[in-house]
Amino acid sequence: MINKKVNNVQQALHGVKDHMTLMLGGFGLCGIPENAIAELVRLNVKNVTCISNNAGVDDFGLGLLLQNKQIKKMISSYVGENDEFERQMLSGELEVELTPQGTLAEKCRAAQAGFPAFYTPAGFGTEVAEGKETREFDGKMYVLEPAFKADFAFVKAWKGDAAGNLVFKGTSRNFNPNMCGAAVITVVEVEDLVEVGELDPNHIHIPGIFVQRIFEGANYEKRIEQRTVRQKQ
């Protein structure tokens, strides 16, 4: 067993510097690496580029880095729930690259899987395709999209072990598995770090080979963005 376990979030984020490109898992506030984000705020690294489907809300998730003016550029598919984001974007302080959600996921997966680029139909004929190479296959037009290049990927999983094997829960899985191994260093925080051998090899979603550092996170808030319920009859 190759040991990926580090003792705490400080060790896990060792080497994160200004101007780096960071991937962060999560969809909305679901499955975001809460401990890594808190440590990024504490480290106060500046001018970072963040690849993340969303940008959090004003006072949680990546919104915390935005409030702290640490982000130079965001690469996301949807950024609708964040006033500070909108203010920084419209004032030009923040550079934003909006990318279709499936393309965003595939740009992660391509980096993970060793593909330099891929063709997708998403965005053809729109401003997303401007300046990009396009090509026809079987009568349909496609846009060439390059894989991401990132320094760190911050991932949140439900369970994991010191070998780096991961299991995700519900829709908090989202972009997290696609970002594992898609950056130079993949840092995973889990709710429950179990003994090696405890996870059934048949049930592992991401094998440890894609992970460099793993630690058990603390104090998960798991905030719900849109609490919607029905009443019992």
Add this chain to the structure above:
Amino acid sequence: MALDKNGIAKRIAQEVQDGFYVNLGIGIPTLVANYVREDIEVEFQSENGVLGMGPFPFDGEEDADIINAGKQTITTMPGASFFDSATSFAMIRGKHVDLTILGAMEVAENGDIANWKIPEKMVKGMGGAMDLVASAENIIVAMMHTNKRGESKILKQCSLPLTGVGCVTKVVTNLAVLEVKDKAFHLLERAPGVSVEEIQNATEGTLVVKGDIPEMSL
């Protein structure tokens, strides 16, 4: 009388067939699930990573780790599955999803759709909409026929930045059911009590009216 949002959803639900995997967008499309016939088997896909979505949870049973693409807490049905985002869009891009229902700010007679950006006013992003419209072969748009100022959103050409080109096949509005083909909107059905003339007046794009146009049965 023109339909309300639930009326539009009710009419679109008639397009959902037994054995369909369906992706529902945010807004009116989400309401469609409430009106699908109970004697057919349908699975709802949400692009954040769930197939087999169920109704909202009971108060106190919500789980922060189980949400839909609108970030609402949801439940799952027996036979449901969770998956990562790349797999989710493999279902969409790979045309495994049978029907896509989404909202729009504008549609054009050539099938173009705009629903993600109003320059200098609203830039929330496209989310999964560009992937959905670029790949799906069966796209129904749910929308109001006109904006709050009474101006048509059923156009010759979209004025807003596009989400996709030549992709919309059917539009259901508060006034009509329209099929989009041969660079025109073909009027299929009228909302109850709405005249062909009212629909013509509310439509800026080319409207083809052939024979008697039936009222929707809801």
